[in-house]
Amino acid sequence: MDEKSPPSPDLPPPTPLDQLPQTSEPATRALNLAGYSSLRDLAGAPRAELLQLHGVGPKALRIIDEELGRHGLGLG
Numbered sequence: 001m002d003e004k005s006p007p008s009p010d011l012p013p014p015t016p017l018d019q020l021p022q023t024s025e026p027a028t029r030a031l032n033l034a035g036y037s038s039l040r041d042l043a044g045a046p047r048a049e050l051l052q053l054h055g056v057g058p059k060a061l062r063i064i065d066e067e068l069g070r071h072g073l074g075l076g
Helices: 025-033 047-051 057-069
Strands: none
Touching: 047 057
16 A cells, blocks of 8 residues: 655645746746746746746746656756
């Protein structure tokens, strides 16, 4: 029987793959305008490409990468 360990009480549940993680409004708008409407869409996306989007900075990338990592995924 494969049991998953319970989530850490210190961490909120991971962002579902069909949603964008909670970042700033400008970052969310920029991601949506660039065609990224979910966390799944961001898996493998090049960091350099995302940083070119007006409104997406290092903090937004860190949040996105952390949330992807919680699903075993990452940025390119």
